Amino acid sequence: MTLRHKSAAAILFFQMLFILPAFALLSLRDGAFEPLTLIAGAVLVLFNLLQYNLLRTAFRHIDRFSLLAAQFLWSLGLVVLYRLSPDYGLKQFAFLLVGTLAMVVAMLLIRKSRDFGRWNWVFMALTLLLLASTLVLGRSTYGARNWIRIGSFSFQPSELAKVLFVIVSAYFLSTRHRLLSFIPYLAFTAVCVLLLVAEKDLGAGLLIALGFLVMFFAATGRVLLTGVGLGVLGAGAWGSYHLFAHVRTRVEVWQDPWSSYQDQGYQIVQGLMALASGGLLGVGLGRGMPGAIPARHTDYIFTVIGEEFGIIVGILTIAFYLVFIVRGILIALHARSVYDAILVFGCTAMLSLQSFIIIGGVIKLIPLTGVTMPFVSYGGTSILASMIQLGIIEGVAEKNGRADEEEVELMGGESL
Amino acid sequence: MKDVKKFRRNMRISLGLFVALFVMLIVYLGYSVVTYGEKWFATPYNPRVQRAVENVSAGDILDRSGVKLAWTQDGKRSYSGDKTTRLAMSHVVGDIYGKSVGAETIFAKYLYGLDKDLLARFQDARRGREDEGNDITLTADSALSQYIYKNMNGKKGAVVVLNYKTGEVLASVSLPAFDPNTVGTKEPADTALVDRAVMGRYPPGSIMKIVTAAAAIEDDVDLKYTCTGSEIIAGQKVTCVHAHGELTLKEAFAHSCNTYFANLAVKLGGQRLKEKAEAFGFNDKFNFQDMSLYASNFEVSAEDGDVAWAGIGQYNDLITPMHAAMLAGAVANDGVMMQPRLLRDVALGGYSAYNFTPRQYRRVMSASTARVLREYMREVVKSGTGTSAAVKGATMYGKTGTAEFVEKGETKNHSWFVGFIDDDDHPYAISVIFEGAGFGSRYAAPMAAKVMKRAIS
Numbered sequence: 105m106t107l108r109h110k111s112a113a114a115i116l117f118f119q120m121l122f123i124l125p126a127f128a129l130l131s132l133r134d135g136a137f138e139p140l141t142l143i144a145g146a147v148l149v150l151f152n153l154l155q156y157n158l159l160r161t162a163f164r165h166i167d168r169f170s171l172l173a174a175q176f177l178w179s180l181g182l183v184v185l186y187r188l189s190p191d192y193g194l195k196q197f198a199f200l201l202v203g204t205l206a207m208v209v210a211m212l213l214i215r216k217s218r219d220f221g222r223w224n225w226v227f228m229a230l231t232l233l234l235l236a237s238t239l240v241l242g243r244s245t246y247g248a249r250n251w252i253r254i255g256s257f258s259f260q261p262s263e264l265a266k267v268l269f270v271i272v273s274a275y276f277l278s279t280r281h282r283l284l285s286f287i288p289y290l291a292f293t294a295v296c297v298l299l300l301v302a303e304k305d306l307g308a309g310l311l312i313a314l315g316f317l318v319m320f321f322a323a324t325g326r327v328l329l330t331g332v333g334l335g336v337l338g339a340g341a342w343g344s345y346h347l348f349a350h351v352r353t354r355v356e357v358w359q360d361p362w363s364s365y366q367d368q369g370y371q372i373v374q375g376l377m378a379l380a381s382g383g384l385l386g387v388g389l390g391r392g393m394p395g396a397i398p399a400r401h402t403d404y405i406f407t408v409i410g411e412e413f414g415i416i417v418g419i420l421t422i423a424f425y426l427v428f429i430v431r432g433i434l435i436a437l438h439a440r441s442v443y444d445a446i447l448v449f450g451c452t453a454m455l456s457l458q459s460f461i462i463i464g465g466v467i468k469l470i471p472l473t474g475v476t477m478p479f480v481s482y483g484g485t486s487i488l489a490s491m492i493q494l495g496i497i498e499g500v501a502e503k504n505g506r507a508d509e510e511e512v513e514l515m516g517g518e519s520l
Numbered sequence: 521m522k523d524v525k526k527f528r529r530n531m532r533i534s535l536g537l538f539v540a541l542f543v544m545l546i547v548y549l550g551y552s553v554v555t556y557g558e559k560w561f562a563t564p565y566n567p568r569v570q571r572a573v574e575n576v577s578a579g580d581i582l583d584r585s586g587v588k589l590a591w592t593q594d595g596k597r598s599y600s601g602d603k604t605t606r607l608a609m610s611h612v613v614g615d616i617y618g619k620s621v622g623a624e625t626i627f628a629k630y631l632y633g634l635d636k637d638l639l640a641r642f643q644d645a646r647r648g649r650e651d652e653g654n655d656i657t658l659t660a661d662s663a664l665s666q667y668i669y670k671n672m673n674g675k676k677g678a679v680v681v682l683n684y685k686t687g688e689v690l691a692s693v694s695l696p697a698f699d700p701n702t703v704g705t706k707e708p709a710d711t712a713l714v715d716r717a718v719m720g721r722y723p724p725g726s727i728m729k730i731v732t733a734a735a736a737i738e739d740d741v742d743l744k745y746t747c748t749g750s751e752i753i754a755g756q757k758v759t760c761v762h763a764h765g766e767l768t769l770k771e772a773f774a775h776s777c778n779t780y781f782a783n784l785a786v787k788l789g790g791q792r793l794k795e796k797a798e799a800f801g802f803n804d805k806f807n808f809q810d811m812s813l814y815a816s817n818f819e820v821s822a823e824d825g826d827v828a829w830a831g832i833g834q835y836n837d838l839i840t841p842m843h844a845a846m847l848a849g850a851v852a853n854d855g856v857m858m859q860p861r862l863l864r865d866v867a868l869g870g871y872s873a874y875n876f877t878p879r880q881y882r883r884v885m886s887a888s889t890a891r892v893l894r895e896y897m898r899e900v901v902k903s904g905t906g907t908s909a910a911v912k913g914a915t916m917y918g919k920t921g922t923a924e925f926v927e928k929g930e931t932k933n934h935s936w937f938v939g940f941i942d943d944d945d946h947p948y949a950i951s952v953i954f955e956g957a958g959f960g961s962r963y964a965a966p967m968a969a970k971v972m973k974r975a976i977s
Contacts, residue, residue: 318537322530325523365565373565379553380560381568381634396567415553419546426542433535437528449531456538460545469548 112168116156119176120149126183126389133390141186144193148182151197155204159498163211165505166498167435173427174479174494178487180421181480184408187390188401192482199484203491210495211502217444224275228292231268234261235299262300262308263476263485266458267492269296269312270319270450277323278443297340304350307465307473311458313337318453323446358471371398375466378411379418386414401482403474406466421480422463429456432497438504448500451493558809562628564618572632572653573616579631579653581613581623583662584690584864589613590624590700599700605662607697608669611715612660612689612862615703620713621812623658623862630654630866630874654873657865659688667974668693671967677935677954678716678841679967681975684849684940684949686878687858690975692717692842718813721838722953725923726776726905726960727938728833730847733773733781733896735788735796737889742769743784751779756825758782758832773896774904776920778832785831790820793831800847800884801857802839810862816843833923841951846881848938849949851897852917855890857881897939906937909965911972915942918968920960932956937964939972946976 127145131138152175159166178200186193220227238261276289293316300309317337321330344351353368361369361376374397381387392411394400400408410418432452439445455478462481465472476486478493553560562569572578578597581590589609590599597616600606614622624631633653668679672695681691694716698708714720736742747764750757764777772780785793798804802818817838820830829835839847842860850857859879866874885893897917900906905920918939924931935957940949950972952964 318534322534323527325526325530362563365563373560374567376556376560377563377566377568379549380557381566383553383557393568393571415549418549422542422545422549426539429538429542430535433531433538436531442524442527445527445531449534453534453538456542460538460541463545463549467545467549467552469545 112172115169115172116153116175119152119172119179122176123149123152123179123183127186129389130183130187141190144186144190144197148179148197151200152179159208162208163498163502165502165508166211167431167501170428170431170435170494170497170501173424173431174490176424177421177479180409180417181405181477181482183389184405184412184480185401185482187412188394188408192401195484196482196487199487200491202484203487206488207491207495207498210492211499214444214447214496214499215503217441217447217499220271220443221275221279224272227268227272227275231265231272232292232295232299234265234268235296235303237261238303238305239299260483260485262303262305263483263489265296266308266312266315266454267451267489267496269293269315270447270454270493270496273316273319273450274443274446277319277446278441283329301340301344305474306351306354307461307475310473311454311461311475313340314457315450315454318457319446319450322449323442354471354473358468361468371404372466372468372472374398375404375407376468378407379415379467382411382414382418384414384416386410386412386417388412399474402476402486403462403481404466405477405481406463409480422459425456425459425478428452432456435497435501435504439500440504440507444500444503448497451496455490455493555807558629559807559812561634562626564625568634569628569632572628572634576632576651576653578616578624579633579655579867581627581631582655582657583609583660584658584688585661585663586657587662589658589662600662602666603699604666604669606699606701608665608693609660609662610697610700610712611694611717612658612665612692613700615698615700617704619703620698621715621719623656626810626812627656627863630656630863655867656863657867659683659690659862659864660692661690664971664975665691665693668971669695669697671970672954675954675957676716677952677957678720679953679971680717680841680845680951681971682845682849682858682860682949683947684853684858685947687861687881688864689842689860689862690948691971692862694720716953717841718811719840720953721814721817721840722934722936722955723923723925724833724837724839724844725921725934725936726778726781726833727839727844727847727919727921727936728831728837729773729776729781730851730893730897730919730938731797731800731802732785732788732793732831733769734800734885734889734893735792736769736784737892738796738885739788739792741784741787743772743780743787745772745780745783747772747777747779749779751782753779753782753786753828754824756828758828770896770899773919774899774902776900776905781832782828785828786824788831790822790827790830793827794818794820799882800850801843801881802837806843808859811842811860813842813860814840816840833921841953844936844938844953845949845951848897848918848940848951850884851890851893852940852942852947852949853890854887855883855885857884901939905961906939906965908961909937909939909969911941911969911976914946914972914976916940916969916972917942918965920965922958922960925956927956933958935963936960937968939968941972941976943976948972948975950975 131141185196280286297309297313317333357368361372365373389412394408397404436445436448458475458478462475462477464470478490577592614620614624616624618625631653678694682689696712698712746766749763750759758779760778764775767780797818802816805815806813819836820827826835846857859881901909901916901918906918909916909918921936923934935954937960938951950968952968954963957963
């Protein structure tokens with residue numbers, strides 16, 4: 105335990121070592137020294153330290169590595185966002201503060217996760233309401249109708265719907281056994297995916313469909329049925345490829361973005377050029393040219409990281425998601441109730457699939473469907489959703505730790 | 521939940537799946553940027569290159585003997601003062617507007633100093649030459665190119681000369697050419713901006729017989745065949761210029777007998793032919809560093825008639841002049857095809873920052889097959905269809921081609937010649953095509969002889 109603690113502190117230290125020089129560089133960018141930028145960096149460092157220590161004090165058993173991986177990811181995101189525009193950076197920092205609050209609330213609520221089942225129908229209704237709301241009130245950006253604007257405040261309901269979907273899934277998957285009793289859940293999933301497809305929010309649709317399949321497979325162990333589900337998803341993809349021009353365009357652009365670099369392929373081509381110009385070590389913070397990349401602060405932030413910090417840091421970023429995934433699944437394996445286990449497993453699966461879908465799309469491994477990069481991309485709802493999921497994972501980790509402690513005491517030993 | 525153990529096991533399986541997905545991300549990211557990064561970067565649409573064009577004084581482009589082909593003076597890009605040189609080298613050098621794909625675009629990274637590492641940038645900043653690019657030296661010989669350009673006499677087509685041992689492209693001339701000085705202001709004529717040498721995909725006609733013969737030599741197939749001037753194969757009539765009579769494979773190759781090779785192709789089979797053609801680089805996207813070489817095409821159908829035509833370079837066969845020269849070069853180089861190269865050196869503030877080492881494309885046939893093919897190709901020039909390609913004082917090898925195509929309802933012939941000379945000091949391979957000119961033996965072969973003679977002098 106002590107050793108673990110030390111290594112965690114070391115990671116925290118290296119994280120500081122990255123943030124401060126990055127902001128120092130940014131403060132010198134326009135030739136003149138800009139003290140406010142350096143202060144912003146110092147505030148971020150203080151925030152990370154304070155958050156880490158306070159959480160460690162209030163919740164003794166939280167998983168340090170998940171938290172530190174998330175801290176690295178949002179710190180990298182904040183550096184890049186501040187570099188793109190200080191305004192993005194400051195707003196994102198505010199989202200992060202609110203997100204931390206949401207995370208703590210989620211951690212506290214998870215103590216009473218036994219009672220979530222009673223609210224299941226409310227959660228279901230809320231999910232559908234959120235998803236349907238964009239059809240009525242929604243605003244289109246980048247071809248998808250997935251935003252709602254209320255006054256000067258805009259948010260993306262599908263981000264929160266993802267979290268609710270995991271909670272609803274955990275209830276069904278932990279309480280139902282017979283196949284027939286799954287029908288309401290299957291219908292619910294289908295409606296969610298169809299609503300997202302109707303809104304042309306293919307990324308979120310794909311995410312929920314894949315997340316459902318993984319959770320269903322793990323919880324029920326029905327390989328055949330999961331295979332059928334995968335087949336339905338494939339057939340749906342094939343069908344929409346032939347039915348909808350915008351899906352066809354996505355696939356064609358994925359195969360050859362260069363032949364339509366001026367219109368449909370523009371974003372992918374710009375992203376690839378950015379990654380190529382970064383090379384292994386990157387051109388250096390502030391020396392790149394992300395100005396031409398659409399959605400550089402949200403979905404495409406990975407290309408900015410690639411250009412200025414290089415492929416090596418890009419790979420490191422992917423590795424941090426991996427840390428997150430491995431720790432998440434370990435916590436799920438350790439959970440005392442099946443419900444909690446599925447909850448943590450679902451959140452981990454959603455976060456990892458989401459990062460895979462966007463990074464894979466950006467580097468042209470799979471067709472591009474727009475979702476945000478968890479913890480890194482700019483966006484209030486995105487950060488909020490990621491932080492709630494982190495809160496759920498950490499909340500269960502805390503519960504696991506307490507249960508361990510009680511068991512040790514029962515056996516008459518001393519708690520660690 | 522029936523079985524918690526199973527649930528735990530499934531979660532572990534899912535973890536394995538996620539880890540596999542992320543490892544795939546890492547591997548693909550590294551692989552694609554290392555393999556295609558240069559291509560992705562060096563396009564005129566890259567805003568980084570565009571910015572450099574505005575702010576950086578681009579370096580000089582020199583030919584292999586140091587002749588200046590392009591340079592920057594007072595912020596203006598200038599090209600060779602000699603108009604013939606400008607036109608002859610136009611596709612190799614390119615233009616700064618990115619309308620053609622030449623060295624100006626492909627090597628923008630060097631020319632605008634975008635390849636400089638941290639140390640070089642630091643040194644440049646100290647010396648105050650931050651906004652200066654690097655000079656590059658090409659493998660091409662401007663004098664030879666100029667000679668070729670003049671002798672093509674305005675006829676549409678392309679000539680490629682390369683060193684088959686190193687892959688260095690000595691000349692790559694495409695007509696019609698354009699003047700880089702006026703690209704931005706005057707729209708060049710017709711298809712002048714297209715580099716026919718690397719983008720022109722032509723039916724290969726009889727030069728394809730090199731590939732068919734290679735497959736036959738490997739499979740040890742030699743038909744006992746008498747050519748009567750024409751034959752109907754699987755319902756398709758294949759004709760020769762005249763009846764060749766009784767032939768061996770070598771004689772059929774030397775005299776370019778269509779009916780013999782059509783029968784041979786059917787006997788070898790479509791799949792075997794396709795396999796051999798792909799070994800020679802057909803259907804490959806050629807991801808070469810120094811040029812955007814278009815893919816050559818080879819396909820067959822289940823019909824014997826189509827296989828017969830494919831085996832003699834018609835049907836849907838297509839080849840670029842550059843690839844045709846590589847093909848001849850592979851025969852000369854004991855079966856090893858070299859990657860064509862255009863960049864010889866990069867000068868970074870007085871010292872060389874580029875280490876030219878020849879790169880193999882791949883071994884396309886065994887050395888023994890290549891040696892047999894050499895004899896065949898020698899016979900073509902000695903006694904066959906390519907006698908007009910003979911060069912005094914050197915041993916010339918080759919293959920003529922007369923590729924049929926239909927333009928506006930009229931059947932015309934591309935005149936082809938590919939070959940090489942056996943000379944340790946001058947290991948050169950050549951390909952010549954004149955669009956719609958007529959027989960390969962009459963137009964392309966004599967041109968090849970002229971160019972080779974000049975190249976070794």
